Amino acid sequence: MDKSVIKFSHCNKDIYCFFVPEECPECGVSFSGRRLEDAPISIPNPFTNGHKVPCSFLVAPTEGTLLGDFDGGSDLHTGITNTKGVVYNYTKTGVRKDNIGWEKCISVPLVQPDMYNLLNQWDQYLEKFSSAEMWDPLCQKFDEEKHNCYNYTLAFINCVLAAQGKRSLSKEEFTQSFVVPRIKRASKYRMLCEEISQNYFYIVDSPLKEQDDANSE
Ligand SMILES: [Zn+2]
Known part of the structure; x- marks a missing residue:
C-alpha cells in the first residue's frame, strides 16, 4: 500500500503497475530506447495520515x-x-x-x-x-x-x-x-495494489479515445 501505483497505456490496454517494465506485458514490445506514446501517470494514493x-x-x-x-x-x-x-x-x-x-x-x-x-x-x-x-x-x-x-x-x-x-x-x-x-476511490486503489502485488500488472481495455475527425475528410 505504500508503493505508488502508475498507469500507462499500450496496445489499447491500460496497464497499472508499480514501475514501467522493459517490455509491454500484453504484446511483448520492448520499450528500451523508446518513449511511450503517453507518459505514465501516477494514481494519487487516496489514503492519508x-x-x-x-x-x-x-x-x-x-x-x-x-x-x-x-x-x-x-x-x-x-x-x-x-x-x-x-x-x-x-x-x-x-x-x-x-x-x-x-x-x-x-x-x-x-x-x-x-x-x-x-x-x-x-x-x-x-x-x-x-x-x-x-x-x-x-x-x-x-x-x-x-x-x-x-x-x-x-x-x-x-x-x-x-x-x-x-x-x-x-x-x-x-x-x-x-x-x-x-471510499470508492480508496477501494479501487486497494484492489489495484493487491492485483499488482500478486501479478505485477493489472491490465484492462483502454476506454475508447475520441477519434480525430480531421482525418476523415
Ligand atoms: Zn503492448
Whole structure:
C-alpha cells in the first residue's frame, strides 16, 4: 500500500503497475530506447495520515471491511481532527482523543485555509461539542445504529455549518457527496495494489479515445 501505483497505456490496454517494465506485458514490445506514446501517470494514493490533516473528517477503514458497501453504518470508524492532528472520535466509552492509530485514513478537509476565524476557534468548538451530555456515556448510550461515531462527526460538521450560517447536511447528503466517492476511490486503489502485488500488472481495455475527425475528410 505504500508503493505508488502508475498507469500507462499500450496496445489499447491500460496497464497499472508499480514501475514501467522493459517490455509491454500484453504484446511483448520492448520499450528500451523508446518513449511511450503517453507518459505514465501516477494514481494519487487516496489514503492519508489522519494525524497530519488538521480540521478534517476522517474515515478509518479496517482491513476486512468492504469499502464499497459503506452506507454510513458503524462498521467503519470516523473522527474529526483538531488543528494539531488529534483525532476526536466517539466510542462506547465516550469521546476519545487519539494521538496515534489513524495513520491510514480517508480524509475530507472541512475548513478552507483562509477561514481564519473558524480555524482559530476550531479546537474550542470541538472540545466544547465533545463534552456535551449527548456524548457522555453516563447520560446517553452509544447505539450501533442511531448514536454512533458517524452521528457524532456529522453532528459536529453541522454545528460548524450552522456557526457559518450555512444549512445543515442530512446523513444521506453527506454520505453520498463526500464519503462514498472517496471510499470508492480508496477501494479501487486497494484492489489495484493487491492485483499488482500478486501479478505485477493489472491490465484492462483502454476506454475508447475520441477519434480525430480531421482525418476523415
Ligand atoms: Zn503492448
